[in-house]
Amino acid sequence: MTPETTEMPSPCTRSLTIVLSACLMVALALTGAPSAQAPFRISSTVRSRTPPAFLLDGRVVNESGRDAIDVWVTAEALSASGKVLATGITFVRSRIGNGDTAAFMAKVPYVEGTENFRVTVSSYRLGGGVQSP
Numbered sequence: 001m002t003p004e005t006t007e008m009p010s011p012c013t014r015s016l017t018i019v020l021s022a023c024l025m026v027a028l029a030l031t032g033a034p035s036a037q038a039p040f041r042i043s044s045t046v047r048s049r050t051p052p053a054f055l056l057d058g059r060v061v062n063e064s065g066r067d068a069i070d071v072w073v074t075a076e077a078l079s080a081s082g083k084v085l086a087t088g089i090t091f092v093r094s095r096i097g098n099g100d101t102a103a104f105m106a107k108v109p110y111v112e113g114t115e116n117f118r119v120t121v122s123s124y125r126l127g128g129g130v131q132s133p
Contacts, residue, residue: 044059054114054117059102077117095127
């Protein structure tokens with residue numbers, strides 16, 4: 001039985017691997033992670049600005065091309081500089097068909113200094129496409 005020999009990569013190959021890995025990490029960092037909201041359009045209005053919570057009414061339109069399952073939105077109260085002051089998470093609907101709209105009401109804890117709100121779809125799953133019999 002002969003011992004196996006393993007060839008070590010050359011220093012040039014190792015350097016190239018490191019450089020390519022670093023470039024890939026930089027590219028991913030610049031593009032960021034895909035947003036959960038991508039296949040949705042959201043509109044919302046503030047219904048109440050009185051303590052103990054802000055109330056936001058809104059609508060989510062599913063533009064994904066497939067059914068959206070277990071859709072949740074996150075509503076954030078923002079300061080004038082854009083800092084998140086408070087967050088509320090709301091379940092919208094168990095299924096929103098392709099092209100359909102679903103209404104929601106989100107509660108965000110009241111915080112003095114809130115100037116604006118941001119609402120995004122924070123969680124969902126896409127259902128199956130068209131099935132034939």
